[in-house]
Amino acid sequence: MSTNVRVAVDAMGGDYAPGEIIKGALQALEAEQSLTLIFIGRQKPLENELKKYQYDASRVQTVFAEEVIGMSEPPVAAIRKKKNSSIVVGMNMLKRGEADAFVSAGSTGAVLAGGQLIVGRLKGVERPPLAPLIPTAKGVSLLIDCGANVDARPSHLVQFAKMGSIYMKHVVGVKKPRVAIVNIGAEEEKGNALVKETIPLLKACTGIHFTGCIEARDIPYGAADVIVCEAFVGNVILKLFEGTSSMLLREVKKTLMSSLRTKAGALLIKPALKKTLKNFDSSQYGGAPMLGLKGLVVKVHGSSKALEVKHSVIQCVHFSKQKMNEKISSQISAGTPE
Amino acid sequence: MSTNVRVAVDAMGGDYAPGEIIKGALQALEAEQSLTLIFIGRQKPLENELKKYQYDASRVQTVFAEEVIGMSEPPVAAIRKKKNSSIVVGMNMLKRGEADAFVSAGSTGAVLAGGQLIVGRLKGVERPPLAPLIPTAKGVSLLIDCGANVDARPSHLVQFAKMGSIYMKHVVGVKKPRVAIVNIGAEEEKGNALVKETIPLLKACTGIHFTGCIEARDIPYGAADVIVCEAFVGNVILKLFEGTSSMLLREVKKTLMSSLRTKAGALLIKPALKKTLKNFDSSQYGGAPMLGLKGLVVKVHGSSKALEVKHSVIQCVHFSKQKMNEKISSQISAGTPE
Numbered sequence: 001m002s003t004n005v006r007v008a009v010d011a012m013g014g015d016y017a018p019g020e021i022i023k024g025a026l027q028a029l030e031a032e033q034s035l036t037l038i039f040i041g042r043q044k045p046l047e048n049e050l051k052k053y054q055y056d057a058s059r060v061q062t063v064f065a066e067e068v069i070g071m072s073e074p075p076v077a078a079i080r081k082k083k084n085s086s087i088v089v090g091m092n093m094l095k096r097g098e099a100d101a102f103v104s105a106g107s108t109g110a111v112l113a114g115g116q117l118i119v120g121r122l123k124g125v126e127r128p129p130l131a132p133l134i135p136t137a138k139g140v141s142l143l144i145d146c147g148a149n150v151d152a153r154p155s156h157l158v159q160f161a162k163m164g165s166i167y168m169k170h171v172v173g174v175k176k177p178r179v180a181i182v183n184i185g186a187e188e189e190k191g192n193a194l195v196k197e198t199i200p201l202l203k204a205c206t207g208i209h210f211t212g213c214i215e216a217r218d219i220p221y222g223a224a225d226v227i228v229c230e231a232f233v234g235n236v237i238l239k240l241f242e243g244t245s246s247m248l249l250r251e252v253k254k255t256l257m258s259s260l261r262t263k264a265g266a267l268l269i270k271p272a273l274k275k276t277l278k279n280f281d282s283s284q285y286g287g288a289p290m291l292g293l294k295g296l297v298v299k300v301h302g303s304s305k306a307l308e309v310k311h312s313v314i315q316c317v318h319f320s321k322q323k324m325n326e327k328i329s330s331q332i333s334a335g336t337p338e
Numbered sequence: 339m340s341t342n343v344r345v346a347v348d349a350m351g352g353d354y355a356p357g358e359i360i361k362g363a364l365q366a367l368e369a370e371q372s373l374t375l376i377f378i379g380r381q382k383p384l385e386n387e388l389k390k391y392q393y394d395a396s397r398v399q400t401v402f403a404e405e406v407i408g409m410s411e412p413p414v415a416a417i418r419k420k421k422n423s424s425i426v427v428g429m430n431m432l433k434r435g436e437a438d439a440f441v442s443a444g445s446t447g448a449v450l451a452g453g454q455l456i457v458g459r460l461k462g463v464e465r466p467p468l469a470p471l472i473p474t475a476k477g478v479s480l481l482i483d484c485g486a487n488v489d490a491r492p493s494h495l496v497q498f499a500k501m502g503s504i505y506m507k508h509v510v511g512v513k514k515p516r517v518a519i520v521n522i523g524a525e526e527e528k529g530n531a532l533v534k535e536t537i538p539l540l541k542a543c544t545g546i547h548f549t550g551c552i553e554a555r556d557i558p559y560g561a562a563d564v565i566v567c568e569a570f571v572g573n574v575i576l577k578l579f580e581g582t583s584s585m586l587l588r589e590v591k592k593t594l595m596s597s598l599r600t601k602a603g604a605l606l607i608k609p610a611l612k613k614t615l616k617n618f619d620s621s622q623y624g625g626a627p628m629l630g631l632k633g634l635v636v637k638v639h640g641s642s643k644a645l646e647v648k649h650s651v652i653q654c655v656h657f658s659k660q661k662m663n664e665k666i667s668s669q670i671s672a673g674t675p676e
Contacts, residue, residue, distance in 0.1 A: 150530035184573040192488035217581030235522040243555030244582040265606025
């Protein structure tokens, strides 16, 4: 039982729930022998969907929760009111130690609120950041924080740097993660009050490899592994990165389909282009972990299909096996310079 | 003389100075009959470069300034010390009314500092924003502020909205510019303290067409004409947009050159793709105006070539002919709700 990792999966959250969610989680089950799944959701759709697959039933449990939190509901109120929703039920199982991780493609706000209010923070963690992986020209970088923690303080950013560094090292496998703080210039004298106050703290911080400031234009080139910023800026980076990529690729595709000549050209370049673009498909990197909680919460895109769900569940197994929360606790309590 | 627009040009600033700067400005001279140019820079390189061209000498003046402010010099100190640099000399001419506008591809910090310290703000303007145009799927949007005004207050953002709206209407020609504020969700209850405090002020603001919040992912699609944000966020948006575009296009180009097959395909799609990408080439939109000063200061990219310089100089002519500063003064003094 001790090496077994129990991942609770919100079967009702996301645009393609429950179909793609269940499909992806069962693919992870097949890939990871040490995995046990707990599907949480409304009985009928859940059972109907599970019927379609063959799987090792001894490693799959179902928990029924008949309420569903909508994408537009005010998160905190929804968490408090809908005690029998998949998100609240899953978070409570995490809190009681009945699951090691919880994966949801549901409302980001509700997942963030539930993580804080139900699961609760590890001792010493001031704020739990949401930390998605973003694809870059060199691989992948962790953008920390993209959560709901707006108006952060310097000490929060230092904790983000520590937690992000541990994550990139032990879950993603980067030997010596380069930690940088987002700034409006490479020079330290630039920046807003938050960044200027945080830089000396990061320099004095032991156990991380702080490389200085990163300008936003260098992020897509993979100039750092852990990109530290407060949540408003992180959210802008995450969404602008997605928006710019999707808009440009849409324009390129439109161009390729614009005439017979370009269509002929498109046929020739398609296989190679597809391979290149696959590197920038975030679905293969799994979801965004919410770090610093008593159990692991992973938020996957609302538009996720099976592949992203599969990778997110597998990510939970790595996280748990690496005893990530013990590592985070020991680093956080290692003393942050004032 | 009254319909004549006098544009002072920093011949020494930028990666391709003085060659491309002078070339671009002289192209503008040919295109705009009401334009007079004042080139400011070191005598030798300036005269050597001007010799290469034929132009209407009655409309071109030279002012020699032997000092140059480097890209890495601390801006405020450089402005104070190097009284005989092209930036300081140009700004002083603007201040004394000897020029209507000043264009520079030099150090952004020095241009911003000089604008504030030498040219000075229009009465009532709290902070002069730097407002570049960014190319979108629908045309172009004004990103205001990308300057040095970090840690802004709500009243600053309201002034940015007003000035940006006037600029898009009278210089770019958008009839009823849609003004939106950058936020981490479309809902008004989201956001940091600054955004939450600014939203009701923008709603109450007369003379602008405020459409609400804009998420970063919608910016590249052209979802608003005037994108209001504080400078740190604006700088991140501007640079990430450039970085993501250039990185993706580099990857696409690498793919097109990766095999004989893709090279053949590339030949077929090249003309159409080039046309599409031209829409996203910011050099055709001119430089970033610094608004709210007693004279117009335009900052062009350090990497600008003749085309961007040409458009920036022409932009100065439009700005001046539209009596933009009178319009800004009257809107700013029209009373901002508290």
